[in-house]
Amino acid sequence: MKALVAGGAGFIGSHLIDALLTEGHDIVCIDNFFIGTKKNIRHLKENPHFQFYEEDLSNFDRILEIFQKEQPDYIFHMAANSDIQASANNPMIEYQNTYSTTFVLLECMRRVGVKNLFFASTSAVYGEQMGAEVSEKAAALEPISYYGGAKLGSEGMISAFSYMNDLNVLIFRFPNVIGPRLTHGVIFDFVKRLKEDSSHLRILGDGTQSKPYIYVLDLVDAIMRFKDTPKGVTLYNVGVETQTSVTRIAEIVCEKMKLEGIPFEYTGGRGGWKGDVPVFAYNLDKIHEAGWHAHMTSDEAVAKTVEMVL
Numbered sequence: 001m002k003a004l005v006a007g008g009a010g011f012i013g014s015h016l017i018d019a020l021l022t023e024g025h026d027i028v029c030i031d032n033f034f035i036g037t038k039k040n041i042r043h044l045k046e047n048p049h050f051q052f053y054e055e056d057l058s059n060f061d062r063i064l065e066i067f068q069k070e071q072p073d074y075i076f077h078m079a080a081n082s083d084i085q086a087s088a089n090n091p092m093i094e095y096q097n098t099y100s101t102t103f104v105l106l107e108c109m110r111r112v113g114v115k116n117l118f119f120a121s122t123s124a125v126y127g128e129q130m131g132a133e134v135s136e137k138a139a140a141l142e143p144i145s146y147y148g149g150a151k152l153g154s155e156g157m158i159s160a161f162s163y164m165n166d167l168n169v170l171i172f173r174f175p176n177v178i179g180p181r182l183t184h185g186v187i188f189d190f191v192k193r194l195k196e197d198s199s200h201l202r203i204l205g206d207g208t209q210s211k212p213y214i215y216v217l218d219l220v221d222a223i224m225r226f227k228d229t230p231k232g233v234t235l236y237n238v239g240v241e242t243q244t245s246v247t248r249i250a251e252i253v254c255e256k257m258k259l260e261g262i263p264f265e266y267t268g269g270r271g272g273w274k275g276d277v278p279v280f281a282y283n284l285d286k287i288h289e290a291g292w293h294a295h296m297t298s299d300e301a302v303a304k305t306v307e308m309v310l
């Protein structure tokens, strides 16, 4: 098939492209390097099955032209503003990069008659569930970040376009993803700060913030496994059963950097910053019953990622 990967120069999208190419598909990648990098796709430059367009996915006219020219069979929508903290002071970032990119892709699919969509959604659509294990059936979807709101809005539009146009859609809601080509987040911050000054480590919040971290190749494995979906919207929580606290991440970083006795200085409060969901746990029964489990635990994914970031 010909797969269009929106946001394919990003962290997860570039790994997905590698997996799709290995399976023998042709790739059309669209990205404007808002966060993604040329480095992530440099190895694909000479590949005859890979084609790249540097475009803003919220530019409807231009994206429609690409759809008309390329006639893709399947859209993998990986584009968004993935830096939640960055949009806290500027929600327009989410409107343009998270919500509008979805709307534009859906309308292009409708105009050109593309039926298959994968959408990268997020645990952020659930908002703060006070430590409860959330399943796909959670009744209250109350995002607390602009990013979570834009993703939930995108899911709403996907539902409507799917019903109106008989689409086959796979939505994965996943938590923090880490691994090679990661560009930002707590692991990066800790390594950077300790490299600059190893006399202490400043930690946002009280350190008990605790989330599941999934290794990027585990996530890509699940996308590849479930991408051929039936008509309508199929939704899965995808993640790992275990969680890693921020203090544990700090300990792992120190262990890997061979730094002993570093004092941790906490800024205090439950969340790291406004919009951050401090504690999160997933119910993964649905995807487990469908026969998929992550290979790595959350702590293993963190440890392996720290080694790569160093």
Ligand SMILES: NC(=O)c1ccc[n+]([C@@H]2O[C@H](COP(=O)([O-])OP(=O)(O)OC[C@H]3O[C@@H](n4cnc5c(N)ncnc54)[C@H](O)[C@@H]3O)[C@@H](O)[C@H]2O)c1
Residues within 6 Å of the ligand: 006, 007, 008, 009, 010, 011, 012, 013, 030, 031, 032, 033, 034, 035, 036, 037, 055, 056, 057, 058, 077, 078, 079, 080, 081, 082, 083, 096, 097, 098, 101, 120, 121, 122, 123, 174, 175, 176, 177, 178, 183
């Ligand atoms: N990384 C995570 O922990 C995580 C967790 C849950 C969901 N997600 C979702 O998974 C997807 C991929 O995340 P990622 O970590 O690879 O992030 P990323 O920022 O590395 O990748 C997103 C890509 O989209 C591109 N992009 C953004 N706005 C664009 C626009 N207007 N036009 C063209 N390109 C645009 C960026 O340049 C980037 O290459 C995103 O939709 C993200 O919201 C990520």
